[in-house]
Structures are given as structure tokens and as C-alpha cells.
Amino acid sequence: MAVETLGDAWRAGWTVSAHCKGRNAKTKNGTKPCSQKVDLDMSSLLWTRGADFPVAMLSDRLMCPSCRSRHVFLIFDIPGNGSRAMVS
Ligand SMILES: [Zn+2]
Incomplete structure (x- = not known):
């Protein structure tokens, strides 16, 4: 079954979890990654x-509530089939 929605x-x-890559993951300056x-x-x-x-x-x-980064990626945990990352 294809999962699209x-x-x-x-x-x-x-199930799904969100992971913050930090507000400066793109500009590479300033504070350390938030994670x-x-x-x-x-x-x-x-x-x-x-x-x-x-x-x-x-x-x-x-958006990460700690550092207000929109550089967030998701990991979907799929029953019996491992997990799959979806990167923003
Ligand atoms: Zn963050």
C-alpha cells in the first residue's frame, strides 16, 4: 500500500518524530546545532x-520551538519495515 497522506x-x-537540524545548518554561522x-x-x-x-x-x-529553525526533518517508523527519513 502506498502511503501518501x-x-x-x-x-x-x-509513527513519526521530528528532528531539528539547528537554525544555522544552512548559513553555518552563530550557535551550535540544536538537535x-x-x-x-x-x-x-x-x-x-x-x-x-x-x-x-x-x-x-x-518549526523547532527551541531555536525557531525551519530546518526540520522527519523520521517515520514503519511497523515491521524499519524506518524512513524525510528531510526538509
Ligand atoms: Zn531547534
């Missing part, structure tokens, strides 16, 4: 984004 991912039992990590709640994502929201667009919508 949050609804697909939820039905397939995926915050948080497990995201799939139910909350479904309720806020909707079941038809594409998982490929999710990382573009995220």
Missing part, C-alpha cells in the same frame, strides 16, 4: 492537518 500513514500504523527531537502525535496531526494532507509536505510546516 496522513490518513494513509495513520491506517498503516506509522531537538520530539515524537509527534499522529492523531493530533490528523486533526489539525486533515487525513488528506500529504506526508511529503509535513516537514515544510514544522
